[in-house]
Amino acid sequence: MISMPRIISPHHAQKIMNVVLWGVGFLAIVILIIIIGYILYNGLPQFSLEFIFGNPVGSGESGGIWPMIVSTFYVTFIALIVATPLGVLAAIWLAEYAGESNLVKAIRFAAETLASIPSIVFGLFGLTFFVVFLQMGFSVLSGGLTLALMAIPTILRTAEVSIEAVPQSYKEGSLALGASKWQTIYRVVIPAAIPGITTGIILGMARAIEETAAILYTVGAALAIPMSIWDPARPLPLHLYILATEGVSLPNAYGTAAVLVLIILIITISTNYLVEKYTKKMMGR
Amino acid sequence: MENIIIEVKELNTYFDESHILKDVYLDIPRNAVTSLIGPSGCGKSTFLRTLNRMNDVIPTFKKEGTIFLDGKEIYDPDVDVVDLRKRVGMVFQKPNPFPKSIFENVAYGLRVHGNNDKNDLERRVEASLKEAALWDEVKDKLDDSAMGLSGGQQQRLCIARTIAVEPEVILMDEPCSALDPISTTKIEDLIHKLKNEFTIIIVTHNMQQATRVSKYTAFFLHGEIVEKGLTDKIFIEPEDKRTEDYITGRFG
Numbered sequence A: 001m002i003s004m005p006r007i008i009s010p011h012h013a014q015k016i017m018n019v020v021l022w023g024v025g026f027l028a029i030v031i032l033i034i035i036i037g038y039i040l041y042n043g044l045p046q047f048s049l050e051f052i053f054g055n056p057v058g059s060g061e062s063g064g065i066w067p068m069i070v071s072t073f074y075v076t077f078i079a080l081i082v083a084t085p086l087g088v089l090a091a092i093w094l095a096e097y098a099g100e101s102n103l104v105k106a107i108r109f110a111a112e113t114l115a116s117i118p119s120i121v122f123g124l125f126g127l128t129f130f131v132v133f134l135q136m137g138f139s140v141l142s143g144g145l146t147l148a149l150m151a152i153p154t155i156l157r158t159a160e161v162s163i164e165a166v167p168q169s170y171k172e173g174s175l176a177l178g179a180s181k182w183q184t185i186y187r188v189v190i191p192a193a194i195p196g197i198t199t200g201i202i203l204g205m206a207r208a209i210e211e212t213a214a215i216l217y218t219v220g221a222a223l224a225i226p227m228s229i230w231d232p233a234r235p236l237p238l239h240l241y242i243l244a245t246e247g248v249s250l251p252n253a254y255g256t257a258a259v260l261v262l263i264i265l266i267i268t269i270s271t272n273y274l275v276e277k278y279t280k281k282m283m284g285r
Numbered sequence B: 001m002e003n004i005i006i007e008v009k010e011l012n013t014y015f016d017e018s019h020i021l022k023d024v025y026l027d028i029p030r031n032a033v034t035s036l037i038g039p040s041g042c043g044k045s046t047f048l049r050t051l052n053r054m055n056d057v058i059p060t061f062k063k064e065g066t067i068f069l070d071g072k073e074i075y076d077p078d079v080d081v082v083d084l085r086k087r088v089g090m091v092f093q094k095p096n097p098f099p100k101s102i103f104e105n106v107a108y109g110l111r112v113h114g115n116n117d118k119n120d121l122e123r124r125v126e127a128s129l130k131e132a133a134l135w136d137e138v139k140d141k142l143d144d145s146a147m148g149l150s151g152g153q154q155q156r157l158c159i160a161r162t163i164a165v166e167p168e169v170i171l172m173d174e175p176c177s178a179l180d181p182i183s184t185t186k187i188e189d190l191i192h193k194l195k196n197e198f199t200i201i202i203v204t205h206n207m208q209q210a211t212r213v214s215k216y217t218a219f220f221l222h223g224e225i226v227e228k229g230l231t232d233k234i235f236i237e238p239e240d241k242r243t244e245d246y247i248t249g250r251f252g
Helices: A010-046 A049-053 A066-097 A102-115 A119-133 A140-164 A168-176 A181-209 A236-245 A250-283 B044-051 B081-087 B102-112 B118-131 B151-164 B181-194 B207-213 B231-236 B241-247
Strands: B004-015 B018-029 B033-037 B061-069 B088-091 B169-173 B199-203 B216-221 B224-230
Touching: A010 A250, A049 A066, A049 A250, A066 A102, A066 A140, A066 A181, A066 A236, A066 A250, A102 A140, A119 A140, A140 A181, A168 A181, A168 B151, A181 A250, A181 B102, A236 A250, B004 B044, B004 B199, B018 B044, B018 B199, B018 B216, B018 B224, B033 B044, B033 B207, B044 B061, B044 B088, B044 B169, B044 B199, B081 B088, B088 B151, B102 B118, B102 B151, B118 B151, B151 B169, B151 B181, B181 B199, B181 B207, B199 B207, B207 B231, B216 B231, B216 B241, B224 B231, B224 B241, B231 B241
Parallel strands: B033 B199, B033 B216, B088 B169, B169 B199
Antiparallel strands: B004 B018, B004 B061, B216 B224
């Protein structure tokens, strides 16, 4: 055996890397905690029943943010009911039916590009297409559809990857029992891919719920609760943006940010819990 | 003359340009076990998967010659492949239960074929699990995931799942190669039990297994059938030198 002069023994290298990797992981968590903690520290003191459930006074200097909370759920809901079926069905088609033609490669490339386009561009498109061309005006619908466009690529890619990750042996087992291709897809493949698809939907939702630029030009900035999809609205991120940039009220901006962060945390944690429970039931561990 | 259920004549198969099976003639007797033996890559599995048209999903697959199931060519355009696979079930090398409950695994084929009657499903699932000698081990946890079972139990579940749709033929592609000896014995016992009711075709690399479970054997080499006939005859006095070399372990 040829022995090379070692600068450092494998044993020490292992120890050093342990420290480095643990340190980096720890750092990432600490940064996250500091950011969330800072927002909550500044935002939570604003919390009161009136702040959460009241209407804003003036342009938000005081009063509450209830219309903004409603607006947020409203536009996000519209975005998801449009983007989820489109994204998931497109993912099924890409993963199970499309094969490997040049067209498919182009579609995949387009989806990846769309996922990285700045949101302000989506906003501009939403303004010219939904608001002006389709005459939907500044409304929950225009904003929701614009957000849907942003969420689709995220949902599509994540769902496609998780559908492709379903073992071939499941599909063969199903086909061998006389199931058709579609039966195999909706009875075996999709249930097995549900955790991944759900993650994609949550990522898409997170992208929609926190989006400001894409709705800036499409949803209007109304301070009242939107009563229908045709009404203008003001979701939380947009309200936050206006409060902060127009110097309306910094404390209320922090309060709004804290609400937004809490909503996202609650949705993510509860979905994770449900996905884990589902996976456990499905995989028996 | 035996009662023949599957009749294969002049079968040639290709993946792209590569010629896998060459002029295969084979008669499969009804309600008996037929072993397919031969070294890896000799075409046994391709042959097996041609019988339930599992190769159809591979775009480059091409087949010439005829395969009759009860006198009907299974590759005829008017044959519904779903129907064929209901009649010709398959158990795979690696146990592949679905990530569903034990009950739903067995009920799967029945549901797929339109049976949604709860009582009937329960009755058939129980009967199939009993027939697969798994009922006593799982009867108290039918709602648990099948993924939590041991490998041997999973394979018996896959057999239960297959017999639930009441096929005539069961194809088994090295069903024990991923299992421990005790589980293997259980599967072999099961094969003995099932052969009265089903026609079983089993691919195996295990010579002893072929002699233990099958009445008939076909020896494949380089895509051709070198020798076929009664298992006893082939293992005791093979006619072909290559068969003798293979079963005595001189190659493969």
